[in-house]
Amino acid sequence: MNSLLKTEGLSKHFGGLQAVEGVDLDLNEGEIRAVIGPNGAGKTTLVSLLSGRLRPSSGRIHLNQKDITSFSASRKVQFGIVYTFQVTSLFFNLSCYENVAIAVQGCRAREEGFLPRRESDIRLNVRKVLEQVGIQENEETIAGNLAYGHQRLLEVAMGLASRPKLLILDEPTQGLAESEIKHFCSLIRGLSDSMTILLIEHNMQVVLELAEQITVMDQGRILAEGTPSEIEANIAVQESYLGG
């Protein structure tokens, strides 16, 4: 398997606070990777660095062997790293259709080099993505009026519509009902053929069900890395996280 994303000694500090410290991460194409760890472990900071919302204090990020450390967030999206927000961030005053259409349009512009001129091209893709996540009935609903679970799905739909190489999901199941989680897991599993997925998740059931590899973080550092079964067996991890 080819390596998609590689970080070397990635660090970020805010003033005196070391949020992320010397992280070396290696993601392969097509894998589903979960990052776990207690609150304040630096997970969100790490993915913020990857997605360009924050600039690293030191260290490098490579995507397909290309150094993208200093790219802005929007450029990183153009190179295929797409982030979906931990705190749902949608265009709340616009319809679901518009929300996804904006993402589709951006994606098509990247792929074809110019903004699409025909709405019909966009409509086709929007409907496909909405169906994929299962909220096609809500096409005309204003995003702000959606149920919370559906908002999370819309968030994922916008991520998908960008056709990422690497999709970063920041606590996607937080606040979802049991049945919704199930639906979500099957959705994600279906995606792993076409993209790499980096998942930050607290719900261990989801992690164990989806992840092929798990990275455990604590106090800004990587504590352990391995398959779900390896991690489960790891006592250090149990102490700091699982055993609580």
Place this chain on the structure above:
Amino acid sequence: MNRRSPKKTAVLMAGVLLLLFVLQFILPAYHHSTFSKIMVLASYAMGFNILLGYTGLMSLGHAMFFSTGMYATGISVYHFGYTGIPALGIGVLCTVLVSMLLGLVALRTSGVSFLIVTLMFGQAVFLSILYFDQFTLGQDGFTLTKELEPLVLGNASYSYTDPTFKYNAAWFLFALSLVITNILIISPIGRVLIAIRENEERTQMLGYNTYLYKLFAMTLSGALSGLAGSVHALLFSYVGATFAEIHHSIAPLLWTLLGGVGTTLGPLLGTGIMHYLIDFTSGWTSAYLLIVGAILVLLVIGAPQGLMGLVRQKRLPWLP
């Protein structure tokens, strides 16, 4: 924007334009001339609305674009003897330059800083007009009555200040602005601008370089406002510093808010209502500052969406 209806929109816009066109044969002299002015000023407000209504950027310095267009055109005619059309071109060119330059600096800031920065640069343009008085003739300004050659089209020649010509030129400018605005908002660029207005960070995280889009919006907005200023200079023959004052920057804000931010017809409605409101009330009170102030306060408290916004909310959800 949510439930678009291109057909209804096209019919409505055509209807409004037709109505305005026909009105010139009906209106009595005073209102005929007032409507010409309102259409020019509404075009200015529409330029402003592209930035505020469709990109979510509130500028308090738009008079600088209006006056740049006005002065560039006016000076070309007054000092360099250009005729109307080339002078108009020079006006637009200058505004494009100015709005782009301002955008490059001001768009580095966001939120309220952007507001204050545009306000200050607007003031700087006003001061420059006073300072370079050998070209601008300072506070007094100048008139184009004698310098401006009539417009020759084929065999016919039109005086810019002839009422019929004035009305139709103003109508044409208004129609142009309306068409540009409507095309913009159904275009992919307009979709991105609206996305920026709604949630800029999210738009960035979908891979858009929002700075460039905002720069585009700023330039287009400035160009339209400047075009209105150029046309104003030609049709109304006067170029003066009053058009660069801060009050003239607040005016399109007021008109747009009243008519409906982010609606294509709002600026026209707001401009018209304000113009007539001040005109009527000036008969019995000179306290129109109070009227302006009270309307601003009441609008933000009671109806921030403005009149057309209310119509959209209550009756016509497809209204652009």
Place this chain on the structure above:
Amino acid sequence: MEGKEKKPEQSVKNKSQISRRSLFGTTAAVAGAGVLASNLTDPIVRSAYAAGSDAPIRIGFQVHRTGIGATYGKWYERTTNAAAKYINEHGGMGGRPVEIVPEDDGTDPKRGADVVEKFATQHKVDFVYGTLFSHVVMGSSPRAGELKIPYFVVSEGYHVASGALNRYVFQPCITDVRSQISAMSGWIFNNLGKKMTLIYPDYAFGYNHRDYASAAAEKHGAKISAKLAIPPTASSFTRYFAKIPKDTEVIYHVMVGPGVLTFVREMGEHFGSNRPEIFGFIDSLEGVALDSPGLDFLNGTYFWEAMPRYADGYPTHGEKVYRNAVGVDANGASKSDSKDVSTYSHMFGCWETLFAIKEAVEQSGYRDKRDYANLIETFEGFQGFNEGIAHPQGSKMFSGKSHQCYGQQFISKVENSKFDVVHRTSIEDGYYEPETDYTKLPL
């Protein structure tokens, strides 16, 4: 009362007629006859000749009720109403009453143009009149020209005489800045000093002062040591005074706007007792009481007045009637409020302009809009106006070519916080050849 009025007027007329003859020779004697004679006719008697319609003549009054010109606007309005009342009580204009239709222009050229429009097409007035601030005149006059409605301004700027405006704009009763300066410069250079520093507001009105004072200095062999333009936004002036060269013998200052008191006070603080001679334009102190705090410094300095504020400055019969009619006391303040000081050196222009309109209406036999051409040509034929109740500031000479008048000026010295007139110029002191000819423009 009518009987008594005639005598003083007669004597003034003679004096002014002599001075006019000496300057203009036969032309004045011949062409001026009509104006002078008619001007002296008893208004009551004359009103009989214009029978016919007794619908009022409506005059749109563009007034600065708000904005920076509001102080002037207040007094312009009082003067205008007083003049209209007086005219109506004495037979109206050609037998028809005058109706003043005021509209606020906010001292803003934008609104000014709208107001002219409104007058012409909505109120359907006969004439538009009364504007003071030069940028409002500038902004409004194109509209007046396009609408072809006579527009009489009371603004003292040089813009009318410069030829920048159009055939419909007249400034018949207030001398323009250029003429004022030409009239007084000789006295200033001969009596106060030959090395002058100019301080003037940084806009067109100020540039007129700068340019014509410089020209006058050259003519009189005097020298301008420095020219200091002050922006209209300035609120502190100390920094400008530092630039006044040490060899300055006389400071020439003209300021308008709300900063003038500060200006004068800071000038006092800057120089202390060791000051050059100072000559200022009353514009700085229009509407301001001379005993305002901080103005003691002005004692011993000189001012131009177009019309003496204090009643003993120019005690003619016409001036008394005028002062009384407008409601101004002997100190130049409102009769009902002694703190409410008038803009005495400008507002007479409103009074006189209304009488000049009356003159033109009656001589041209004006009835309605269709007579505009006739009225304008009649007005352009005027040679001047004689001193009297209609023209209390003094006789005027009028140029039909430039649509501008020339009048006498006063120089007053501040003594005990009061103006004392020390010199009065003649009309010819301020005369210059008109540099434009509006009569050649189409009507």
Place this chain on the structure above:
Amino acid sequence: MLVWFEDNVALLFLALLDGTVTAFVLALIALGLSLVFGVMRVVNVAHGEFFMLGAVLAWACFHFTGNMPLLGFLLALIVAPVLVGGLAMLSDRFILHRIQYNPESTIVATIGLLYIIQQLVLSFFGPEARPVEAPIYFRVQFPWFGYSGYKLIVAVLSGFLLLVTWFLMVRSKLGLYMRATQQDAEIAQTFGVPTRSVYSKVFAIGAGLAALAGVLVVPIRQADYLMGLEPLLLSFIVVIIGGLGSLRGTLVAAFIVGISDGFISVFYEPTLAKMLATVLVAAVLIVKPTGLFGEEPG
């Protein structure tokens, strides 16, 4: 160089003197604006009108006391900030609070307030510029020129008021609340800070500071209803250069702007000085979009 210095020593001294006085007054006016923004995230466009109201009230006090300058001045020092602060509290209560301090709405609302205040003053006070006598007046004669002693007093009093405000911020309970609210209004609220009333008080204090500046300045110039715009624009320049919300930045920037204004005005031209100040703003923004002492967002 030395020759030039000797030739221009008078101008240099004047530039420094005038610049310093300007800087102190500017700091006092801008401080209110900055305080309000820092705590409430509200840009108060009517700030200049509060300054103007202070000046107008000073005139009223001067007249009420029968033209006794010192008594009127002392009365105005109490009356103006209290009345203007009260007005500010009312506008906070009935306008700003209702629109939930949304940044753009508050700007529009305060523009409305600006017009309303201007019109009321025009209607009840009139269009004239009205002079007020200085409470203490003397002339300081320097070797080259004379200068108003009262202006020096204004600088000292402004400095004193700046110190008082500083002390209030650091030592008082309200100051603590204000700083907490500035850091994070929601967290402050959960710790029991009554943010609602803190907002009202801050808005009143900001307005009161502007009004005090108006009282101090009015004997130097006069009171008129259009006098608010210029200090507003200068304050904006100051807070943008200094960094929105940073009090330290505001003070530093007031001195940069005030003194450079003094020098450029004296040696070149005041209009140029104002234009250059705007260019300076552009330069600062290009280098550091948040201003000299502004916090990085996020």
